[in-house]
Amino acid sequence: MDIFEALYTTRAMRRVTTEPVSAEIQASIMDAAIRAPSGGNQQNWRFLLVDSPEIKAALGPLYREAMVFLWDHVYKPQLDAAIAAPEAPESIQFLKVQSSAQWLADHFEEVPLYLFPFAQNDTSGGSIYPAVWSAMLAARAHGIGSCLTMVLALHGPQILEVLEVPADEGWNMAGCVSFGHPIGRWGVAVRQPVDEVTFRNTWGSHAGLSVVEPRWPRP
Amino acid sequence: MDIFEALYTTRAMRRVTTEPVSAEIQASIMDAAIRAPSGGNQQNWRFLLVDSPEIKAALGPLYREAMVFLWDHVYKPQLDAAIAAPEAPESIQFLKVQSSAQWLADHFEEVPLYLFPFAQNDTSGGSIYPAVWSAMLAARAHGIGSCLTMVLALHGPQILEVLEVPADEGWNMAGCVSFGHPIGRWGVAVRQPVDEVTFRNTWGSHAGLSVVEPRWPRP
Numbered sequence: 001m002d003i004f005e006a007l008y009t010t011r012a013m014r015r016v017t018t019e020p021v022s023a024e025i026q027a028s029i030m031d032a033a034i035r036a037p038s039g040g041n042q043q044n045w046r047f048l049l050v051d052s053p054e055i056k057a058a059l060g061p062l063y064r065e066a067m068v069f070l071w072d073h074v075y076k077p078q079l080d081a082a083i084a085a086p087e088a089p090e091s092i093q094f095l096k097v098q099s100s101a102q103w104l105a106d107h108f109e110e111v112p113l114y115l116f117p118f119a120q121n122d123t124s125g126g127s128i129y130p131a132v133w134s135a136m137l138a139a140r141a142h143g144i145g146s147c148l149t150m151v152l153a154l155h156g157p158q159i160l161e162v163l164e165v166p167a168d169e170g171w172n173m174a175g176c177v178s179f180g181h182p183i184g185r186w187g188v189a190v191r192q193p194v195d196e197v198t199f200r201n202t203w204g205s206h207a208g209l210s211v212v213e214p215r216w217p218r219p
Numbered sequence: 220m221d222i223f224e225a226l227y228t229t230r231a232m233r234r235v236t237t238e239p240v241s242a243e244i245q246a247s248i249m250d251a252a253i254r255a256p257s258g259g260n261q262q263n264w265r266f267l268l269v270d271s272p273e274i275k276a277a278l279g280p281l282y283r284e285a286m287v288f289l290w291d292h293v294y295k296p297q298l299d300a301a302i303a304a305p306e307a308p309e310s311i312q313f314l315k316v317q318s319s320a321q322w323l324a325d326h327f328e329e330v331p332l333y334l335f336p337f338a339q340n341d342t343s344g345g346s347i348y349p350a351v352w353s354a355m356l357a358a359r360a361h362g363i364g365s366c367l368t369m370v371l372a373l374h375g376p377q378i379l380e381v382l383e384v385p386a387d388e389g390w391n392m393a394g395c396v397s398f399g400h401p402i403g404r405w406g407v408a409v410r411q412p413v414d415e416v417t418f419r420n421t422w423g424s425h426a427g428l429s430v431v432e433p434r435w436p437r438p
Contacts, residue, residue, distance in 0.1 A: 003225040003360045007251040012260070032226040035350065039369055040294065041316050043411050050429075052420040060330070075259065079244050095242040097260050124371055125344015126394050130352040132345075133228050133255070136433075137356075150258055150345055164421040175345050192262050194249040200410045202269040202383040203262040209246040215357075 001141040008216035010137050012097075013190040014104040016180025019213065020051070025142045029115075029179075032138035033200025040172045044120035045128055046171065047135075048163055051113050059152070060161045062107035066154040067105040071098070093190070094199035104147065104178060113179040116163060118171040128174040136177060145182035150175045220360040229356050230408040231316075232364025233323040235399025239270070241421035244361045248398075251357035255350035264347055265390065266354075267382055270332050277381045278371070279327035283371040286324040290317070312409070319372035323366065323397060332398040333383060337390040347393040355396060357413045364401035370392045407435065 004166060020073055038045065043056040050056065079098065083090035104111070115135060119128035152159050155172060165171055198207040226391040247341060249266060250347055257264065269275065290298055298317065301310035323330070338347035371378050400433060417426035 001222045003220045003356060004251065006222040007357060008254050010256075011254075012256050023428060024431075027413065027430045028434055030417050031430040031433055032223065032429060034410045034413055035227045035230075035408060037229075037231050037367060037408075040363045041312070041408070042332040043416070045416060046421065046422075047417045047426075049417060049426055051418050053307075055420050095283075095393065101259075103425045121275065124369060124372070125348055126367060128369070129344055129348030130355075133352045137222060138226060142367065148256060148345060148349070150333075150343060153343070164423070166422065174343065187252060189256075189260070193252045194246065194253055195261070196267060197247050197253060197264060200268050201274050203265075203267065203385065204383070207249075207266075207268055209242060209249060211246045211250040212243075214250055215247055 001083060002216075002218075004215035006137045006140050008188045008214070009186045010140040010146075011187070012100065012147040013062045013182045013184060013186075014147045014178060015183040016111055016145050016178070017183060018110050018112060021144055021179050021181075025139075025144060026113070028142065029135045029138045029144070033131040033135035036063045038127035038131070039122065040217075042127065044122065047131075048116040048118065049113060050116065050163070050166075053109065055162060056109045056111075056114070059114075059159065062155040062158055063108050063152055064105045066136045066151045067101065069154060070151065080097075092125045101151075104149065111178045111180050115177040115179065116159075117174045117177070118165065118172055120172075121170045122172060125174060132174060132177060139179055140186075143181070144179055145184075146179045147178050148175050148177050153178050188214075221435075221437075223434035224398050225356045225359050227433070228405045229359040229365075230406070232250040232401045232403060232405075233319045233366045235330055235364050235396060235397070236402060237331060238309065238400045240398050240400075242365055244358070244363060245332070247361065248354050248357045248363070253349045254355040255351060257350070258341065259337070261340065261346065265337045266438045267335040267337065267384075268352075269335065269382070272328065273329045274381060275330075275333070278378065279334075281374040281377055282371055283324045284316045285370045286321065288373060289370065300346060313331035320368075320370075330397045330399050334396040334398065335378075336393045336396070337384065338393055339391075340389045341391060344393060347391075351393060353394060358398055359405075362400070362402075363398055365396050366400045367394050367396050371395050386419045407433075408429040
């Protein structure tokens with residue numbers, strides 16, 4: 001697969017089938033992940049793959065609890081606004097994400113594979129998320145959908161206990177990635193364009209860039 | 220370029236020529252970056268490209284000061300150990316990184332392009348580093364070397380002032396990425412193997428994965 005196809009079409013793909021992700025694909029995903037850079041090339045990372053029904057059964061209720069909290073508190077203004085004006089473009093977009101996130105909550109135990117990435121003494125995330133994103137891009141190349149979620153961080157200590165992560169070694173859980181064979185279709189996600197979010201030299205100055213032909217779909 | 224070639228060979232490439240990175244390539248890099256996922260698809264990000272000699276001249280001394288601090292304090296144990304036993308494999312590896320990082324310090328103003336990524340109210344990094352890493356992978360596909368460095372974070376407030384970042388909007392600087400036409404060669408970086416850093420279901424349990432044939436170089 002072309003690198004630009006992977007970069008443009010690897011979007012949050014939460015809805016997946018129960019079909020397992022093969023050991024060969026898992027190995028390929030992880031071998032791509034560990035090629036990513038880390039601060040000072042320290043590789044202070046560990047990756048925990050979860051496919052056991054027992055562990056998923058222990059995590060699922062925590063995930064659902066956290067989702068309820070998110071809708072009731074963190075995302076309440078957006079959710080209320082979206083429900084009040086469901087035809088507005090930003091409402092359509094928000095409700096799409098909400099419905100997809102809720103799908104994962106409702107089907108947590110049926111998703112075949114999760115990856116929990118950990119970084120030691122890294123508070124910025126710069127030494128773990130390149131590896132996480134590489135895993136997701138490699139999965140995409142194998143036709144495997146994925147989604148990075150931070151929802152479980154709300155129950156951090158309980159999750160670490162379930163996963164038997166040593167409490168005294170400074171391991172930060174960098175979210176959780178779901179993996180599986182997608183139910184939906186791959187596509188380029190809508191984004192705020194480059195020239196609205198990019199500056200040049202000083203904050204607020206126009207970057208002077210125009211994307212004449214996106215690299216994907218191929219011209 | 221094949222996705223696996225990009226994932227396996229995009230390593231820290233600090234040594235670059237003074238040749239500018241074309242506007243077309245910059246646009247392509249940024250258009251790939253903004254396709255990355257972010258929490259709740261909020262895209263609370265801004266990207267500041269720096270190529271002005273004046274701004275680089277203001278940042279270079281801060282970068283060099285921070286490097287001195289790093290060698291004298293943060294990385295002092297490793298540096299002392301490496302100097303004491305320069306033939307040890309971990310010393311060779313460390314001194315290689317050290318020399319490359321020092322090269323960037325010595326040539327900061329000559330590097331043609333920097334990218335400063337910012338995320339609003341994101342403390343985990345999970346909503347900005349996928350975009351940053353996508354920018355670096357897209358650059359790789361164009362033959363452009365890059366390196367993510369957190370060194371300037373040591374002088375955070377001064378950097379934000381130089382870049383005129385509004386102080387009261389909660390923008391976190393997610394490091395700094397250098398870009399340019401590489402002097403060195405692309406290659407697969409040595410890493411601790413998958414089965415030493417990956418567990419299954421609970422911490423410390425063997426993942427049961429074996430990478431029989433890495434996806435790159437192509438079998």
